[in-house]
Amino acid sequence: MRNPTLHDVARAAGVSYSTADRVLNGRGGVAMKSIQRVRQAIEDLGYRRDITAANLSRRRSYRFAAYVPPGDHGFFSAIRRAFLDQAEARAGQRITVDLRDELDGPPADCDCAVLAGAGQERIDALIAGDVPVVALVTDMPGARAYIGIDNLAAGRTAGRLHRIAHRGRHARVLPVMGSASLRDHRDRLAGMAEILGADSLLPPIEVRDNPDRMRDLLGQALRADPGITGIYSIGAGNRGLIPLMRDMGGNRPFVVLHELTPHSRAGLLDDLIDVVIDQKPAEEVACALDVMKAIADGETPGSVTITPAIFFKENLPGVPA
Amino acid sequence: MRNPTLHDVARAAGVSYSTADRVLNGRGGVAMKSIQRVRQAIEDLGYRRDITAANLSRRRSYRFAAYVPPGDHGFFSAIRRAFLDQAEARAGQRITVDLRDELDGPPADCDCAVLAGAGQERIDALIAGDVPVVALVTDMPGARAYIGIDNLAAGRTAGRLHRIAHRGRHARVLPVMGSASLRDHRDRLAGMAEILGADSLLPPIEVRDNPDRMRDLLGQALRADPGITGIYSIGAGNRGLIPLMRDMGGNRPFVVLHELTPHSRAGLLDDLIDVVIDQKPAEEVACALDVMKAIADGETPGSVTITPAIFFKENLPGVPA
DNA sequence: CGGCAAATGAAAGACGTCAATCATTTTCTT
């Protein structure tokens, strides 16, 4: 009943434990026919190495580095907190997470690194250093896996929400981007365009994820075009959006934005915004660590697409105690 | 640098390994002052028992039993599949899941059991047998933890969606329950009532999660009251709803229902329904197993509230390959 | 067939914890 051990494999293959071990761990110096017999025995018995025992023996601890942009965008500080929480929670699993600003030096000696929404320069440096890299939030070429949401689908979702909210009426939705040069933001916009059609989608404005700029540019746009019936805020800086909606009172546009932060939560509760699409940073981070562990164990896990949560005023999760 | 071991703790406390072990594992026969010194040393060193080593030593394998109602409601068969998948995925973690119909005999000897949407009779039998029980999908008194969605919040969410969809117009929403005696269903209805108000919410019909009955009763209700602008299907049996919507063509009501199944997925894609609120069976099951493992390890984890996913046509996850 | 390299086997000591046994010390009782 018990799972087969490497001893069982060796016995079944008719070789010694040493030889089975040499095959399993690729140490070389084994005749071809032995290799095949061991492989066959592994297959037959359905042997799976007990990773916990292996790690115990190797005194292996997983050393991960996480690069998260500095500053306190509500969102990235949630990511940062999630890494700290997870590091704490996984201490018993021999996992160490070294959390760093994306600005600092070359990667320390670690088993796998994760980059959250970082630029291409960083990943190049890491890859050059032979460290496998996982992309979080923002995909990037060269990454072994991407963990994050499908931004195109997110944009389509936002579009659908606007369509539902506009049922019957003609929609005029203003997209507010962080930057048109960010892949994520472009994808979201493209997704929305698929659903809304050109006549309903106004040209986007760019606020560089900056609340002040958001307040200025968006306020200006709303004054210039009183016929705007919807807003899709694609990036960050929504702190600047809230007071504008408060000023507009009862006939503000329908607002969809991204990431649940203290500000967007308050906005929902105060009926100043309508929908928040959240990519669940804690779950993303947990997922990223699982993937990194798998990579460190020599597996080749695929990318993980997080299904974003959609929050209204009514289904906000309780604040953690 | 390396994590402290129990040997380190013993040394720091000035006692032998045996004594430290007796304290840690509550074996008794230890003087109060030794207990305190060991506790203090554990605290000071930040000692955390290495669970992998412990499990290795105990040859511990977690034996779980999962009771899932028989039959192939799309939803419960997804739960069932999730258990099988997880059992497979966690074989390396020494976790065995014994999946059973809720009808069969008393609990086998196991570390923890999980009941998915079962009646009270079952849980009583299990609890009498000293097996800790976790409730999945449907909460029940006596369970050590509940893993599932907040049904009240789900109902409110559905209500909000209807309000968004009805903006301006007067809503007349027909709730379709499985059974008014199910706690989950009552909660969902109550949640919706909080948002919609009595004048917009019609009296519910009951279809007992049965597609045929759904087709008959709902069809009848729709013919009787052509002014229905929305449907909230609270339970199962939605297979019977789809063809009705197809028949109504362009001016069908706005439809919100629960659980992503092959049928509801097809309904979304064919524009026959609008929103699916899904409780993510796979995630729930994974979560339940984590909780059960924690319970088996002697921890006392809390309940977990799953945030339901909200699906439109546009953000459906790809079908697993 | 001698000699050399390659292949194999045997063994042992980690890793950190569990669990059990037995010997010894301390503490309490009367």
Added chain:
DNA sequence: AAGAAAATGATTGACGTCTTTCATTTGCCG
């Protein structure tokens, strides 16, 4: 203070794998 009970210490062999060392066997070459 003697004897019983309680507490402690010392030790050992698992658990399954890793890693290294050393001895032995096998195969191949000229």
